Structure formats: C-alpha cells, structure tokens
Amino acid sequence: MKLIKTIAAAAALCGLTAAIPAFAQSKTIYIGMNGGPMEKAYTSQVLPDFEKANDVKVVVVPGTSSDILAKLLANKTNPQIHVVFLDDGVMARAVSMGVCKKLDDAPVLKELYPFARMKDDMGAGVQLGMTGIAYNTKLFKEKGWAPPTSWLDFADPKYKGKVVFQSASSSTFGLHGFLEINRLWGGSEQNVEPGFTKWQSTVGPNVVEYIPNSAKISEMVQTGEAGLFPLTPTGVGDLQDKGIPVAYVSPKEGPVLLLVDLCVVNNNPDPQLAQKLAQFLLSAPAQTKAAIAGKQIPTNRLATMPASMQQSLGNLDDLVKKVNVVDWDVINAHRAQWDARWNSQIER
Template sequence: MKLSCSNTYTARRSLLSLAAAALALSAGAASAQTKTLYIGMNGGVMEKTWTEHVFPAFEKANNVKVVVVPGTSSDILAKAQANKDKPQMHVMFLDDGVMVRAIGMGLCEKMKPSPALNEVFPTARFKGDMATGVTMGMTGLAYNKKMFSEKGWAPPTSWMDMADPKFKGKVVFQSLSSSTFGLHGFLMFNRIKGGNDKNVEPGFAAWKSSIGPNVLEYIPSSAKLSEMLQTGEAAIAPLTPTAVATLQEKGIAVEYAQPKEGSVVLMVAECVIANNSEPALAQKLAEHLLSAEAQAAGLQHGNQIPSNPKAPAVGDDAKARLKQFGDYMKTAVVVDWDAINENRPAWNARWNRSIER
C-alpha cells in the first residue's frame, strides 16, 4: 500500500522529531557527565597560567571543568577549614608553611602513588606524602632598578640593607600574619639579630630601631607592590625571583637580589582535600599537576620553577631561569615550620599589636 504525500510528510516529520529528541538526550547526558573540580590557589599570574595553559589538557582528557577559587594561602586555608565536614574544594595550593598547618588540621588526604609523584624532587614531598610541592622558589629581595640607577645606589646584598637610612619611607613589607614573604623577611632579620625560628625576641626587640622606621606601608600581599614600584613609592621589598620575573615581563623596572645571608626556600604545594566529593578525579588532577608536561607549561608561560626535574625548559630564557635557581639554592635556607606554626598565632597577634598598629 502506498503512503499519500501527506502521510509521507508526517512520517518524515516524526522521524526528524525523534532524531532531534535523541540528539538532545545525548547532549544532555554528555553535559550531565561533565563534572567540576574546584581548586584553591593564588589569583593573578598563577591562576592565569594554570587556567590557560595547564588545566585545558586535563579537562579535555577527563571531560571535567577545573574552576579556580582564588585567594592567598591564608584565605584558602580558612575556606577549607570552614567547610571541613563538607568540602567545597577538591584540591588546594598553599605555601609550604601553611600546608604544614593544613595537614595538621586533617584537611589533606594522602596522595596516591604515581609516576609523577616519584619524579619530583625528594625535598618537595611532605611527610607521609600528604602534600607535594608543585613550584619551587625562595624569598629574597626585590629592588626598584630605575630608582637605584637614578640615585647611584649599588644593588642590595643583605637583608639588613632594608635598615639603611637612605631607604626611609621606601621599604614595603608584607604583613607577617598574611604573607609568607613578610614572615621570611622577618625571620631572616631575627636570625641576623641572634634569634632563631623558636626565639623571635631579638627580631621584635630590634625591629623598631632598625627596619621599622624605613617601612612606608605594611601590605597584606604582594599584589600592590607592582603599582608601588611603578610609581616610585617602593625601593626595596622581600619577594621571590619568580614574582620579579613576572613584573619584568610587564615592563616594570625591578631586579632580584640574593642576600648574602641566604634566601628562604619557598614552595607552593598541593594537597587533595580530605572527604571531597570527587576523590578519584581530585587525585588524578593532583597527579597531572606534578607531571613534566604540566610543569613545563607552568615554567614557559608563568615563570613557575618546576618541582619535577624532568619538566623540559623551552627556550633560552627558561633554561637560564632554571640555572639561576640552582645557583640561588646553594645559599638558600630552610626554616623550621613545626616551630613556626606552633608559635605563629602569638607572633601574629604581637606583630599586629606592636608593629602594624
């Protein structure tokens, strides 16, 4: 029996409707399978580098979206602690000292064994593999190259240069309570004055008659520093070679100086957050971020010094940065984070009360 034109049209229309419905269901199912992982980390250059050059490969391979929750290490730790029973993030990046605190609070779960974990520097692996360094660095001194040149000043060579009277009102120092850079600078000053990581009395006693009078402003993070260097407000400040290289790429006349007393080793570490909603995917992301491929992209696009020595350096600039990093590490010192974290709340309160008041 032949179908009429009208019946044929109706049949075709029905088939097209069924096909469209099937496609819609398929697209909906695919969309439903796309999961989201939230990672806490510093905003700015780090967020831009990882979002644009590191996460996409992982997202494509795993049908997942990685979303950054930006903030300082202290901010991220506070968020993780506040949501400990029902984590809102899956992975977090913290400065090494803050990461030790996070582990002590039970916020991290043990990282699963992987080839990438075995490749990183042994010093980047935290006790029990509860966290792992992703980027390596150190805190030394940054100085305003334009100002130094105009004034005829020699580049700084010591932490104590910040106490030189010629820098009165030109030193910018990060707050002890919110910045690892500021903490490192204070601890090195304290050592020079005869203290150690368990005894900071010499540092507090000498600050007001030494570096203190030269400080223009205590800032919560280094974000404002680039502006202060550009306007000529800042002459010198504690900072890392990575941060200095990033400022240089923006056209800011700034240089890094390695103090003769040594810089302070600073890692940005990652941990998988305990009890998160996607434990397997979170572990997979953490493993990817330790891979040579991911860390090579971090070095190439964000001046991030890799913790994985197998990460290839692309271009002469990257190779030069890695060589320079190795030279700086020869005199870099490691602080006692267990002692520091035990006493830091009291130090922060004292600093805020007697230094920044």
C-alpha cells in the same frame, strides 16, 4: 506508511534525547588557587590539556591561601573543591586540621625535588619560590647605589624611608624577611627575641610603609617610594612584565624556600579524578607549560624553563641547595603570639 514514518521519527527523537544527557554528563572539577597571574597561566595553558584528555571541565576557585583554607574548613565534611594550591605555611595548617587526603603513590612523586614532598605525602610542592630581595632599579641608578646583597641591607641607614616591608602578620614574604634578619641577629624560629628587640632601632627607621600584601608594590615603585622589599623571582617577573623597573637578588645568606603546595581535599566528591588531576599538575609537561605561561618555577626535576628564566635564576639544581628552610610546625605553633606582637610592637 505514515504510521511507520511517525514511529521512525519518534525513535530518532528518542535517540537524540538519550544522547543529550550523555553529553551533559561531562564532569566538572574544582581547584582552589591564587587568582591573577597564576590563575591566568593555568587556565590558559595548563588545565586545557587535562580537560581534553579526561573529558572534564576544571573550574578555578580563586582566592588567597587563607581564604581557600577558610572555605575548606567551613565545608569540611562536604567540600566542593577537589584540589587546592596553598602557600606552604597555610598548607601545613591545612594538613594538621585534617583537610588533606594522602596523595596516591605514583611515579611522578619520585620526579620531584625531595623537599617538595610533604611528610607522609599529604601534599607536594607544585611551584618553587624563593623569598629574596627585590629592588627599584631606577631609584638605585639615580642614587648610584650598588644592588643589595644581604638581608641586613634592610637595616642600612642609607635606605631610610625607602624600605617597604610586607606585614609579617599577614604576608609570608614579610614573615620570611623578618625571620632571616632575626636569624642573622642570632635568633631562630624558637627564639624571635633578637628580631623583635632590635627591629625598631635598625630596620624600623628605614620602613616607609608596612603593607598587608604585595599588591601595592607596583604603584610604590613607580612613585619612587619603594626602593627595597622582600619578594620572589616570580613576583619580580610579574612586575617586569608590566614594565616596572625592578630586579631580584638572591641574598648571600640564601633566600628562603617558599613552596606553593597542592593537596587533594579530603572527602571531595570525586577522589579518583582529584588524584589524577594532582598527578597531572605535578608532572613535567604540566610544570613546563606553567613555567612558559606564568614563570612558575617547577618542582619537578624533569621540567624545563624558558631561556629567560634560566638566565635569570641560574642553575636550579644549584640554587635549591642554597635555600633556607623554615620550620612551619614551630612557626604555626607560635604564629598567633607573633602576629599580636608584630601588630602592637612593630606596626603600632
């Protein structure tokens, strides 16, 4: 009898031991995206639904788009990241460098705004942004200034010493602002001479500081240094949540389309699961939650936004008809020369 009990106990222990690896086999999948508000919104409200439905852990690898692309290029043949979010300009470079794998054909792709589908479905927009004009509402009230209305307001002499401009060589917001002002002076992506020629005598005198990214804007608004600067509705919403007195304006000439695109990383360890995650993130339920949690503007036409976002942005279908679209293939072909010229001529 004692022997039987011993055998039974051993068998039970073996069964328990066998169960442990099965439990531990729950997969981990990695996604690269911006840290801060975006990471918080996705980790708190969006990704848990995918984890629960697929018995998988999704780990965010935070970083700027350029940082994430650098990681992918350094491990191109054996990447550990499965899916990435990149700003559209950086994503165009990533696709051209063979980093991305074509998205599987799926019904969710047909739910996206047409401009959110990249050529050959090598990626797709997961968040819609628009670079427009943000302004310091407290300062404007004190000065008795009406809200700005045009990209050319950055050249208005009354704003001397109150314009903060992100560096066009390191920031998409700064580059968008420069290209739109260049366009209004008769230029284009193929011709940036008007922008570089006229900048120092128009916008330049108004700029109190060129900043590499938007991180410093919060502080500069509170000190009264920043009165006017390029930014997106989501960026403005993040500042408002912190009690910073700012507002967003869509310029009369139109804001600039700014997409955060996703792509499935080529050669990733689990392409099937990566495709499944990509489709989930493009879905209406996921994008609705991202809008609620982090003011992420959806690219899926079936997703909904909170009432506060709808009130601030207006009808999204109408708004997307007014956005200006830049040609990233042309920009990336000339970006190195532009960056060098900006750094030596504008920020010298």
